Amino acid sequence: MWRYGRRVQINIDSLRADTPGCASTNHLNNAGASLPPTPVIDAVSDYLAVESMVGGYEIAADRQADLAAVYANAAALIGGAPENWAFVESATRGWNAAFSALRFSPGDRVLTTKAEYPSNMAGILRACEIQGATVEVAPDDEYGQVDVAALESMLDDRTRVVSLTHVPTQGGLINPAEQVGALLRDTDILYQVDACQSVGQLPVRVERIGCDILSFTGRKFLRGPRGTGMVWANDRALEQMGNPAGIDGNGASWDEPLVVNPGPGAMRFEPYEVFYAGKVGLAAALAYAAEIGMDHIAGRNAELAGHLRTQLAELPGVTVQDKGALKSAIVTFTVDGHEPTAIKTMLRARSINTSVTGAGSARLDFPERNLVEAVRASVHYFNTFDELDALVAAIAELD
Numbered sequence: 001m002w003r004y005g006r007r008v009q010i011n012i013d014s015l016r017a018d019t020p021g022c023a024s025t026n027h028l029n030n031a032g033a034s035l036p037p038t039p040v041i042d043a044v045s046d047y048l049a050v051e052s053m054v055g056g057y058e059i060a061a062d063r064q065a066d067l068a069a070v071y072a073n074a075a076a077l078i079g080g081a082p083e084n085w086a087f088v089e090s091a092t093r094g095w096n097a098a099f100s101a102l103r104f105s106p107g108d109r110v111l112t113t114k115a116e117y118p119s120n121m122a123g124i125l126r127a128c129e130i131q132g133a134t135v136e137v138a139p140d141d142e143y144g145q146v147d148v149a150a151l152e153s154m155l156d157d158r159t160r161v162v163s164l165t166h167v168p169t170q171g172g173l174i175n176p177a178e179q180v181g182a183l184l185r186d187t188d189i190l191y192q193v194d195a196c197q198s199v200g201q202l203p204v205r206v207e208r209i210g211c212d213i214l215s216f217t218g219r220k221f222l223r224g225p226r227g228t229g230m231v232w233a234n235d236r237a238l239e240q241m242g243n244p245a246g247i248d249g250n251g252a253s254w255d256e257p258l259v260v261n262p263g264p265g266a267m268r269f270e271p272y273e274v275f276y277a278g279k280v281g282l283a284a285a286l287a288y289a290a291e292i293g294m295d296h297i298a299g300r301n302a303e304l305a306g307h308l309r310t311q312l313a314e315l316p317g318v319t320v321q322d323k324g325a326l327k328s329a330i331v332t333f334t335v336d337g338h339e340p341t342a343i344k345t346m347l348r349a350r351s352i353n354t355s356v357t358g359a360g361s362a363r364l365d366f367p368e369r370n371l372v373e374a375v376r377a378s379v380h381y382f383n384t385f386d387e388l389d390a391l392v393a394a395i396a397e398l399d
């Protein structure tokens with residue numbers, strides 16, 4: 001295992017022993033939903049067990065400190081202050097809660113990139129339709145990441161928001177989030193980062209990126225429960241926001257018959273009704289990643305993904321489709337004469353989990369590469385090289 005060029009130890013055997021799913025499944029679908037470790041499973045099931053005995057409102061009152069840990073743990077792993085974090089049910093809900101709270105004047109510009117995620121684009125287009133904002137897409141550079149110089153040349157005084165998907169769903173790209181942040185640092189432009197696929201996979205710190213808004217999901221590389229996610233906004237962004245779409249009495253105060261004001265901090269993004277057991281589970285997942293160390297996790301992931309790309313690229317008829325100067329733990333590939341869905345099904349029959357990523361999730365990217373679908377094998381630090389070689393051997397058997 002490598003940490004910026006030097007070996008560090010993380011004990012893969014004990015991390016696998018902590019992951020019951022490893023015993024029966026070769027799980028290479030961590031960009032879909034990873035396998036949760038025992039502390040996460042225990043946190044969720046213990047909470048649910050007590051909840052079923054004492055009542056949902058009663059356990060929430062009794063376990064306030066455990067529930068609040070999710071904000072402190074997010075702040076510890078990713079940065080910002082706990083009160084600037086909100087717990088939501090998914091990355092989509094988080095991203096759109098923040099974005100929908102912004103107010104646009106006709107002609108305000110939103111700049112995005114070719115890695116944009118569909119549900120974020122839906123939110124941007126909604127602002128265009130309802131508030132008269134406009135959206136433009138920055139081009140890629142020669143590596144397939146956002147062209148930072150081109151993005152700089154697109155900025156003007158009508159630019160309100162730059163939206164960046166750090167690691168896209170459809171391939172191994174890591175966008176240069178910190179370089180974009182450096183570009184925007186001394187401007188009034190808000191910088192919104194979708195870190196859905198990067199939190200838990202790579203070291204992600206809001207202050208290092210220099211963003212104003214950041215969202216992620218629980219179930220992917222962070223290994224938290226499904227139905228969980230978080231969104232962070234700094235004070236400068238919050239000051240520019242009104243009520244988000246879907247706000248309820250948890251995040252708003254109904255001050256006068258015709259006045260509903262957003263509450264303080266990021267709580268305006270968090271609904272009253274959330275997955276409470278998931279909240280303690282996500283707190284456990286954040287603590288678990290912090291304990292292993294994000295540098296260790298990222299170093300191991302780079303080794304595993306690099307190995308897989310090299311092995312796949314050596315097979316005749318196989319094309320690794322990942323773009324980017326720096327590559328993530330998401331490995332995408334196509335095999336001449338074989339449909340990605342058929343490959344996924346064949347692998348599943350061998351207890352190897354992968355997924356298929358398609359143009360419907362990558363409208364700004366796949367069509368211009370003449371790609372319709374690709375197999376997506378997303379590795380995580382608890383995977384072994386033997387597991388990757390089993391995938392490669394299965395692909396090698398295709399004729």
Ligand SMILES: Cc1ncc(COP(=O)(O)O)c(C=O)c1O
Binds near residue numbers: 092194
């Ligand atoms: C880059 C990116 N952003 C956002 C999402 C949406 O996440 P969620 O399903 O938690 O809303 C995904 C899901 O795959 C994603 O890959």
